[in-house]
Amino acid sequence: MSWIDLPADSPFGPDNLPLGVFRLGDEEPRVGAAIGDQIIDLAPVASAQMLDGSQLFAQPSLNDFLALGRPAWSATRGWLLELVRNENDRDTVEPHLIPQSAVTMQMPFEVADYVDFYASEQHATNLGRLFRPDSEPLLPNWKHLPVGYHGRAGTVVPSGTDIVRPSGQQKAPDAAAPTYGPSQRLDIEVELGYVVGAPSQLGQPVSVDAFEEHVYGVVLVNDWSARDLQAWEYVPLGPFLGKSFATSISPWVVSLEALSPAAVPLPPQDPPVLPYLSGENLKNYDITFQVFLNGHLVSSPPYRDIYWSPAQMLAHLTVNGASLRTGDLYASGTISGPERTQRGSFIELTWAGREPLLLDGKEHTFLADGDKITITAKATTPTGATIGLGEVAGTILPA
Amino acid sequence: MSWIDLPADSPFGPDNLPLGVFRLGDEEPRVGAAIGDQIIDLAPVASAQMLDGSQLFAQPSLNDFLALGRPAWSATRGWLLELVRNENDRDTVEPHLIPQSAVTMQMPFEVADYVDFYASEQHATNLGRLFRPDSEPLLPNWKHLPVGYHGRAGTVVPSGTDIVRPSGQQKAPDAAAPTYGPSQRLDIEVELGYVVGAPSQLGQPVSVDAFEEHVYGVVLVNDWSARDLQAWEYVPLGPFLGKSFATSISPWVVSLEALSPAAVPLPPQDPPVLPYLSGENLKNYDITFQVFLNGHLVSSPPYRDIYWSPAQMLAHLTVNGASLRTGDLYASGTISGPERTQRGSFIELTWAGREPLLLDGKEHTFLADGDKITITAKATTPTGATIGLGEVAGTILPA
Numbered sequence: 033m034s035w036i037d038l039p040a041d042s043p044f045g046p047d048n049l050p051l052g053v054f055r056l057g058d059e060e061p062r063v064g065a066a067i068g069d070q071i072i073d074l075a076p077v078a079s080a081q082m083l084d085g086s087q088l089f090a091q092p093s094l095n096d097f098l099a100l101g102r103p104a105w106s107a108t109r110g111w112l113l114e115l116v117r118n119e120n121d122r123d124t125v126e127p128h129l130i131p132q133s134a135v136t137m138q139m140p141f142e143v144a145d146y147v148d149f150y151a152s153e154q155h156a157t158n159l160g161r162l163f164r165p166d167s168e169p170l171l172p173n174w175k176h177l178p179v180g181y182h183g184r185a186g187t188v189v190p191s192g193t194d195i196v197r198p199s200g201q202q203k204a205p206d207a208a209a210p211t212y213g214p215s216q217r218l219d220i221e222v223e224l225g226y227v228v229g230a231p232s233q234l235g236q237p238v239s240v241d242a243f244e245e246h247v248y249g250v251v252l253v254n255d256w257s258a259r260d261l262q263a264w265e266y267v268p269l270g271p272f273l274g275k276s277f278a279t280s281i282s283p284w285v286v287s288l289e290a291l292s293p294a295a296v297p298l299p300p301q302d303p304p305v306l307p308y309l310s311g312e313n314l315k316n317y318d319i320t321f322q323v324f325l326n327g328h329l330v331s332s333p334p335y336r337d338i339y340w341s342p343a344q345m346l347a348h349l350t351v352n353g354a355s356l357r358t359g360d361l362y363a364s365g366t367i368s369g370p371e372r373t374q375r376g377s378f379i380e381l382t383w384a385g386r387e388p389l390l391l392d393g394k395e396h397t398f399l400a401d402g403d404k405i406t407i408t409a410k411a412t413t414p415t416g417a418t419i420g421l422g423e424v425a426g427t428i429l430p431a
Numbered sequence: 432m433s434w435i436d437l438p439a440d441s442p443f444g445p446d447n448l449p450l451g452v453f454r455l456g457d458e459e460p461r462v463g464a465a466i467g468d469q470i471i472d473l474a475p476v477a478s479a480q481m482l483d484g485s486q487l488f489a490q491p492s493l494n495d496f497l498a499l500g501r502p503a504w505s506a507t508r509g510w511l512l513e514l515v516r517n518e519n520d521r522d523t524v525e526p527h528l529i530p531q532s533a534v535t536m537q538m539p540f541e542v543a544d545y546v547d548f549y550a551s552e553q554h555a556t557n558l559g560r561l562f563r564p565d566s567e568p569l570l571p572n573w574k575h576l577p578v579g580y581h582g583r584a585g586t587v588v589p590s591g592t593d594i595v596r597p598s599g600q601q602k603a604p605d606a607a608a609p610t611y612g613p614s615q616r617l618d619i620e621v622e623l624g625y626v627v628g629a630p631s632q633l634g635q636p637v638s639v640d641a642f643e644e645h646v647y648g649v650v651l652v653n654d655w656s657a658r659d660l661q662a663w664e665y666v667p668l669g670p671f672l673g674k675s676f677a678t679s680i681s682p683w684v685v686s687l688e689a690l691s692p693a694a695v696p697l698p699p700q701d702p703p704v705l706p707y708l709s710g711e712n713l714k715n716y717d718i719t720f721q722v723f724l725n726g727h728l729v730s731s732p733p734y735r736d737i738y739w740s741p742a743q744m745l746a747h748l749t750v751n752g753a754s755l756r757t758g759d760l761y762a763s764g765t766i767s768g769p770e771r772t773q774r775g776s777f778i779e780l781t782w783a784g785r786e787p788l789l790l791d792g793k794e795h796t797f798l799a800d801g802d803k804i805t806i807t808a809k810a811t812t813p814t815g816a817t818i819g820l821g822e823v824a825g826t827i828l829p830a
Contacts, residue, residue, distance in 0.1 A: 181668040182581040196634035198751035235595035269580040270669020352597035352676040
C-alpha cells in the first residue's frame with residue numbers, strides 16, 4: 033500500500049495518517065503526519081509541491097488547519113494518501129521523513145472550550161452506586177440527555193506531561209470538618225475526545241446531521257480525577273478541583289475519515305430520545321482501549337456500545353444556541369464495559385479501593401507516586417484492519 | 432483634577448481610567464481608556480510619546496497588556512493618571528479623544544477559562560430553598576470552600592449583544608418525561624468578574640497573598656440562566672446548557688488599583704477556613720449594583736458583604752495545581768443581599784415566579800422576549816467618592 037517501510041504492528045498504517053505537532057531539536061514546532069514510526073514533515077513537502085496553504089503546516093498548532101472545515105480536510109486527506117501511496121512522490125517526501133523517536137510531540141491544537149460528557153451507561157451506573165449508594169444509580173435525566181459539564185481547557189496537556197498529585201479539601205463521611213492535603217484517591221478516566229474544527233454561530237444549534245461538518249477527528253483522553261476532592265466539592269455545581277488539575281490527550285489526531293471504516297450503528301435507545309437527538313445514521317466507533325499501569329495491562333474498555341453517540345453529544349451541547357469554536361474538545365466520559373476487566377477508572381476497577389488489583393504480588397488501588405499510566409486504543413474494521421489512535425501517557429509526581 | 436471636561440455624574444472620573452477595546456467605523460479595533468464620556472485612543476498617544484510597548488494598545492484585545500503583570504500595570508496606570516492630570520500633556524492627548532458615542536465597544540479580552548463561583552451566602556441560601564425545598568438550604572461544604580464550576584468561555588459576549596432565548600430539555604416535577612422547547616424561565620445573575628492577567632505554572636498553587644500579582648481588574652457580569660433547563664440537567668455534574676448559551680460582560684475593565692480605595696475588610700468567617708484560604712488582609716469591595724428591567728430599577732445588590740473574598744476564590748481555584756492563563760475570568764456568582772430589593776436574579780426577586788414584580792401595571796416574573804436588562808455598578812470610597820464600573824446590557828430575542 034505504501035512505498036514507506038512500515039512495522040507490521042504499527043498503529044499508523046497508510047490509511048490512518050493522523051496529524052500532530054512535533055518539535056525537532058530547537059526548531060520551531062510544526063505539523064506532521066504519522067506514518068509507521070516516522071513523521072512526514074508536511075510544511076516542506078507542501079511547499080516543494082507548491083500547494084496553496086503550505087504555511088498552515090508551519091504553525092505550532094493545528095488550529096488554522098482545523099478552522100478550514102470538511103472540504104479542505106478531505107482534500108488534505110486525499111493529498112496525504114497520495115503522498116504515501118504514490119511511488120512518484122517518494123523523491124519529494126523521503127527527505128522529509130523524521131523518526132518519531134527524534135522529536136518531542138506537542139499539544140496538537142489549542143483547546144478552546146473543553147466539555148466532558150458521561151456517556152457510558154456502565155460507568156454512570158458504577159459511579160452512581162459508589163457516590164450515592166442509597167439511591168438509584170442512574171439518575172432520571174441520564175437516558176434523556178447526554179449529561180455533561182465544562183472542564184478546564186487551560187490544563188489539557190499533551191501525553192508525556194508529568195502529573196503533580198493535586199492537593200485540596202477532602203472530608204471523610206464521619207469527619208466533623210474537612211482537612212487539607214494531597215489527594216489519596218488519585219484516579220484516571222479513559223475517554224475518547226472529539227476535536228471540533230469548524231466553528232458555528234452563536235444562537236444556532238448544530239444538528240446531529242452536521243456532526244461531520246464540524247468535528248475533524250479524535251484523540252485519546254485521560255481525565256485525571258481526584259476522587260476525594262470531587263466527592264466533597266461536587267454538590268451542587270459539579271466537579272471542579274477534582275478534575276481541573278490536568279487532562280492528558282494523545283498527540284495524534286485521527287480524522288473521522290480514517291476512522292469511518294470502524295463505524296458501527298448506535299444501539300437502540302430506550303426510552304426514545306427527543307427529536308433533536310434523533311437521526312437515521314447515528315454511529316459509534318468500534319474502538320478498544322487498553323490501560324497499562326506501570327506496563328501491566330489492567331483494563332480493556334470497549335467504546336462501541338457507549339450509550340450516546342458523538343453526534344448526539346454535539347447536538348446537545350449546542351441545542352441552547354451555544355456556539356462552537358475551532359479547538360473545542362468534547363470527551364465521551366469514562367468508558368466502561370460490563371466486565372470488571374473493562375472498567376475505565378480505578379474507582380471502578382477496585383470498587384472504591386475495597387477490591388485491590390494484584391500486580392507483581394503488590395496490591396494497587398488508587399494511583400501511587402511514580403505510577404505511570406499508558407492508555408492505547410485501536411479501532412477495528414469489519415475486515416479486521418486496525419486504525420491505531422496512538423497512546424496517552426503520564427506519570428504521577430509527588431505533591 | 433483633569434483638564435478634560437467631565438460630566439458631574441460620570442462613572443469614569445480621572446482616578447478610574449478603565450481599559451477597553453473599541454472600534455471606530457471600519458478602523459481596526461484597539462485599546463482605549465475611558466474618561467468621562469470620551470475615550471483616549473492610547474496607541475497614537477503612546478506612540479507620540481515614544482513609549483516602549485505602544486503597539487500593545489494597537490491590539491484588538493487587552494491580552495498582551497494583561498500578560499505583562501503588576502509592575503507594568505502600575506507603570507501604565509501612572510502614565511494614564513499623568514495624561515489626564517497634566518496640562519502639559521493636553522496637546523498630545525486632545526487630538527486622540529474620541530466620544531464614546533462614536534464607537535462600538537468590543538470584547539475587552541479573549542477569555543481563556545471562565546469559572547463561576549457561588550460566593551454570596553444569601554444567594555446560595557435562596558437557591559437552596561428553591562431548588563431543594565426539602566433539605567438544608569446551605570450544603571455542608573459551602574462555608575468550607577468557595578463552591579465553583581467551569582462555564583463556557585466561548586460564549587462570553589460583550590455588553591449590547593442580543594441574547595437569543597435558549598431552547599432545550601425541561602421537565603415539570605410531575606411530568607413523566609421531558610419536553611423540548613424554548614426556556615420559560617430565562618433569568619439573569621448579577622455578578623462581579625475578576626480578570627486574570629499574569630499566568631501561573633501548572634502544579635503550583637497561587638496563595639491568597641498573590642491575588643494582586645495575578646488579577647488585573649474587574650468587569651460586570653450577567654450570567655444569563657435558563658432555570659428550567661438547569662433544574663433538569665444539573666444533577667450530578669452541575670449546570671451546563673442552563674448557562675452556556677451566553678454570559679455578558681461590561682466592556683471596561685476597572686483596575687484593582689482604581690478600585691482599591693473602595694476595599695473593605697472581609698467579615699469574619701465562621702467556621703474558620705483552612706490555612707490555604709486564610710490571610711491577614713482579605714478584602715472585599717464596597718460596590719453597589721443596580722439592575723434595570725426595561726429601564727425600571729428592580730434591584731440593588733450589595734457586594735461588600737459577600738462571603739468569599741476574590742483572593743480566596745483564586746487560591747481555591749489553584750490549590751490543586753491548576754494553572755492560570757492570561758484572560759482567565761472568574762466571577763463571584765450571583766450577588767444577593769438580605770432584602771428582597773437586593774436580590775441578584777429574578778428567580779429570587781419573584782420567588783420562582785410566585786411573587787411577580789409589578790412594573791407599569793404589568794406583572795413580571797422571568798424574562799419575556801424583548802426585555803432589556805441593564806446592570807450598572809459603582810464602588811464607593813470612605814470619602815464618598817465613587818468609581819463607576821459602567822454597565823452590561825442585553826436584550827432578549829425570541830427563540
